[in-house]
């Protein structure tokens with residue numbers, strides 16, 4: 366469909382709770398937009414609110430040929446008691462990073478792009494990515510959870 370503009374922190378749509386998807390066919394175009402848009406930037410995940418659509422749709426692609434997920438109406442089923450802190454960034458807050466504590470493991474369920482219910486168990490970076498993107502659907506930004514924030518320096522200057 367199209368490459369969309371990724372909205373930045375401060376935009377109202379990043380702070381709204383997104384709506385459940387009733388019919389997978391209604392979001393086929395949105396899924397394509399998320400794929401097209403993520404392909405143009407240096408990132409591993411994009412949630413619909415980041416392209417100004419408040420629907421519960423996420424696209425994740427690590428670019429490793431293995432970790433690619435469309436998550437529609439995702440729900441967190443379980444998180445590990447064990448947590449860890451690591452650096453996170455967000456395409457909606459460029460040139461920043463923050464230290465965020467999250468569960469090491471997570472189990473989620475979601476519909477895939479064919480409307481089939483899938484369960485995923487993830488750990489480490491993928492678990493972090495799932496939780497970061499699901500937060501976007503609740504209007505939560507990682508800056509809300511970060512214990513420390515850093516501004517990045519453009520090394521090309």
Ligand SMILES: [Zn+2]
Pocket residue numbers: 454455456457497498501
């Ligand atoms: Zn983000």
